Amino acid sequence: MAVNENAELEELIRNATGGAANAPVTEAEPTDEGGGIDFDTLLLVARRSLLWLVLLIGLGLTGAWLFLRYTKPVYQSSSLLKIDEKTEAGALGLGGALGSGVDNQQSINKLSGEVELIKSNIIYRRLRDSLDLNVNYYAEGTVLESELYGLSPFKVEYSGSVIYNTKFNLKFSSPQQVQISYLLGGQEQNTTQAIDKPFQIGGMTLVIQRTINFNQEVLDRSYHFIINDEGAINGYLDRNLLVEIVNPSANTIQISFLEFNPDKARAIVNRIDTVYLQEKLAQKRAASAQTLKFLDQQLNENGQNLERAAENFQDFVRRTKTYDVRSSVTELKAQVEKLNDERLALEEKRVLLSDLTSRVERGNITTREDLTVEQSIPGLATLADPQLSQQLGDLNGLLLDLRRVERSNRETTEAVKSRQDRIAYAKDNIRQTLLQNQRLLGKQLAKLNEQWNAVNAELQLVPERATEEDRLKRPLALYENTYVMLMGKKADFNIAMAGTTPDFQILSPASLPAAPISPVRLMVYAIGLASGIALGLGLMAVRYLMHNTVTNVRELERATTASVLGVIPTYDKEKMAVSKLVVDKSPKSAISESIRSIRTNLDFISSAKKKRLISVTSTISGEGKTFVSVNLGGIIALSEQRVVILDLDMRKPKVNIAFGAENIKGISTILIEKHGVMECIQHTSIPTLDFISAGPTPPNPSELIISPKFDEMLTELHQVYDVILIDTPPVGLVTDGILIMRKADIPIYIVRANYSKKAFLKNINKVIRANNFTRLCTVLNDARASGLYGYGYGYGYGYGYGQGYYEETKPVESTLTRLRKRFS
Known part of the structure; x- marks a missing residue:
């Protein structure tokens, strides 16, 4: 519907401008025609949706409570x-x-x-x-x-x-x-x-x-x-x-x-x-029973093998007379080493006996009187022969005594010879003792050699026996260990059969649940709250995206290239069915002050000292065009300027209704030269404010406006009045408004807050570019400081397909609207 409406508006504007809207435009397009996020509008939508947000949050929490109430906890x-x-x-x-x-x-x-x-x-x-x-x-x-x-x-x-x-x-x-x-x-x-x-x-x-x-x-x-x-x-x-x-x-x-x-x-x-x-x-x-059966079978087979291995090893022991060949090798080696040590000791004794024999023959037992025989011959103690030691000691004493005697006697003396004879006798005894010891040593050496040969022969047989022993011991040890192991496992499994335990542990036994896992109350309430908030924010977003009406001055400034002449607040002092002159009754009200501000701004655009032609128009009916025209004319008239208001909306005249006058004659009769201008002027409660009603509706309003008689009428009125203020038809519906705006010194375009569509603002820009309206200004009407709607009167234009205008309709406030007003 919005797309069709915009298309129709654009078509009407093109018709009104004679196709100028399609002409090439040299002026740059505005950089901002409502794009981006309008935070003022967003704040307004949020404020209006606050009650819905609260209701949706309450609905979400109620739904969460109902869910918890009718859901079994798990x-x-x-x-x-x-x-x-x-x-x-x-x-x-x-x-x-x-x-x-x-x-x-x-x-x-x-x-x-x-x-x-x-x-x-x-x-x-x-x-x-x-x-x-x-x-x-x-x-x-x-x-x-x-x-x-x-x-x-x-x-x-x-x-x-x-x-x-x-x-x-x-x-x-x-x-x-x-x-x-x-x-x-x-x-x-x-x-x-x-x-x-x-x-x-x-x-x-x-x-x-x-x-x-x-x-x-x-x-x-x-x-x-x-x-x-x-x-x-x-x-x-x-x-x-x-x-x-x-x-x-x-x-x-x-x-x-x-x-x-x-x-x-x-x-x-x-x-x-x-x-x-x-x-x-x-x-x-069951597994243990199968294992025991397997163990019995293995024990039987292994026992037979173990018995055969034991018999073979017994035969080897009987033959070799040993249970451990390797341990006997150590023993044989020890015997060989011992025999070698004994042979070496006997050889040393034999050498010592030979040395003693030589010494005895030479008579060189000791060389010093202060030394004994054992001290002079250290190895004598190894012979362990006390008799020989005694004989050698006696011989040594005789030799020492002989030396003392020879110092004082000759060899021929009896004393020397007697001592020599005793020494010879002692030597013979020692020779016999030494010879006897040498024979004994010889027998001992022969016996040791026989033993050494026997032990060495045993050592030669050790490798062969060790290999045979290892070959016999290997299966014996294997079968014996396996048999013992199987017997132990059988005993273990017999015990396990009586006390079998499972191969698992209960690390954490089941406990009584303290709280349900579903639904989680906090989570459900959080979801309900989040759902309510999300729905509320979604509603705000939808309302913001679908918000297609102008709500504040910022939107008007952002979307149009025309300057904003002023803002007229909502008039809520009384409910009006039609537009009326209110500035004379409430000169100190906010609406009067706002219109005075518009009058002042008009003086900046065009000097108040010269004649001015001001046109007031809008896109469609119901935007407050007549209300602004009547009250703006009243404010200008109160400043000691003579003002006349012309109602050129001949299809739907409203100015006469605003002043409570008749519409028998007026603009239409003047243009067809039925009446003169002065005959049609009607006076108001303000002495300097007059108006001319539209008169009877003609079949051709546009042709009358472009006739030379219209310009003549304006020239005649300029001779009497300082300001001519024209209430034009809506430019979005008929071409009359564009024709009048071309003649005006200051064209004013009315936009009604919360009523005019944002698409209308684009049409304003197209009108300005197509007609080069450099002084076109906009006025935001019915702007609300609070959350209330409108200033109470409802009226509107519309063009039917067979007639002209649509019938007037007054918006009916819904219950929700009234609640929102009370809430605000």
Whole structure:
């Protein structure tokens, strides 16, 4: 609609200007015709939308509260398990001992398999058997129902052809009777039965029993229960059970369960841990039994091999008379070294005996009197022969005595000869002793040589025996170690069979959830608040983007090249159905002051001392053109200037209505020369202000305006009046306004705040460029300082397709508009 309206306006302007709007324009286009963000308009839209923002925020918070009120809280209970999976061969340490068939390099990370085991029917079946999941008990609430897990005041036992997954409603009429209703075959069934007594429903036998939670309050509430089949339970567990691998490196698994009842969630997680433990124990016992069977088989085979290896080694020991060849080598080497040391000692003794023999023959036992024989011959002690030492000591004493005697006697003297004889005798005794010792040494050396040869022969056989011993010991040690190891493992697994433990640890057992994971109250309220704010801001953005009317002077200045002559505020002193002269009644009001400001600005544009022709026009009807014309003329007239107002809107005359006068004759009759100018002048309450009404509506207003008679009328009026103020038709609808504006000294263009479209401002620029209106000024009418709308009167022009103008319409204020006014 806005695009069509703008197109029509442009077409009308082109028609009014004779196609001048399409002529080349040498003047540069304005750099800013409303582009960018207008913060004043944005602030105005935000102020007007503040109530909506508050309402939307309240709506968002209300929606959040309703969501929390009608949504069941979901609780999550979790436990953390550490899995230490090992292969059985790796656990036995048999990878290297048993060779092929055992792979100790198998992966120990079987977490994915453990996850599937936990979520398998094996665990689900154990859960159904250990937990009371077959029947769900509920209590009816005002809005929501709540599950009575472990707290139900009654218990149901059933048998026969069970009706699964059907809601059975219960109402206890007394402690002994209960009313039951249910749907069967699409029809509601009702029955009253006694408590603790079996009764039939279809082919199913039911017994309703009271529990310890049954009390008097139960009679005031409604309950229902559902019997679940295996598929329903498995589906329930699949939907709410979550098993995740938390840390593959640490082999940790988290088991989580979602439930509306926190006690039930914790009970299920703890039971899953328990049944998983039991299943793992059963698997380990089965694996242990298979391992024991394998160990018995290996022990039998290894025992036979060990027996054969032991017999072969026994034959070797009998033949070699040793259990350890390498240790005997050390022993033989030690014997050889010992024999070599003994031979060396005997050789030293033999050399010493030879030396003693030489000394005895020479008589050179000692050379000094102050030395003994042992001191003179150090090796004498090694002979360990006290008799020889005694004989040598006696001989040495005789030799010393002989030397003393020879100093004082000759060799022929008896004293010398007797001592020589004794020395000769002593030497003979020593020779016999030395000879005896030499013979003994010879025998000892011969015996040592025999022993050395025997030991050396044994050493020559050691390498061969050592090789044979290693060959026999190798299988013996292998079979013996394996046998001992297998016996130990068998004992360990026999013990494990009695006390098998699972290969996992419960690092964090399931705890009672303190708060629900969904919905999170703070998050829901935050989302509601954010949604309200987002919708409010979105509404502001939409209203700003769809805000296509002029609201303030800034928009007018930014979008038009014409100067702004002034701003007329909203006149809210009284509600006017039509335009009136108000400046004479309220000379001190804001509207009077604003029009005086416009009068002053007009004096700057055109001197007040000369005759002036002022035209007042607008784009469409309803922008306050007549109101401004009447009151601007009144203000100028109050400044002692003679003013006449001409109503050239001959299709829809309004000036006479503003002054409460008749429209029998006027401009139209003057131009057709039916009446004279002076005959049509009408006076007002202001002595210097007159007006000429439009007169009867002619069929050709445009032709009358361009006739020479119109110029003659203006010339005649200039002789009497200082200012001629013309109320022209809207330029966006007819061509008359453009024709009059060309004749005016100061064309004034009226823009009404919150009424005139922003597209009209572009049309103003086109009119200025097409007609070279250098003095065209704009006036912003009905500008509001507060949030109120308009100055109370509603009127408007419009051109019908068959007539001329559209009919006047007065905007009807909605309830929201009135609320907004009150809020502002």
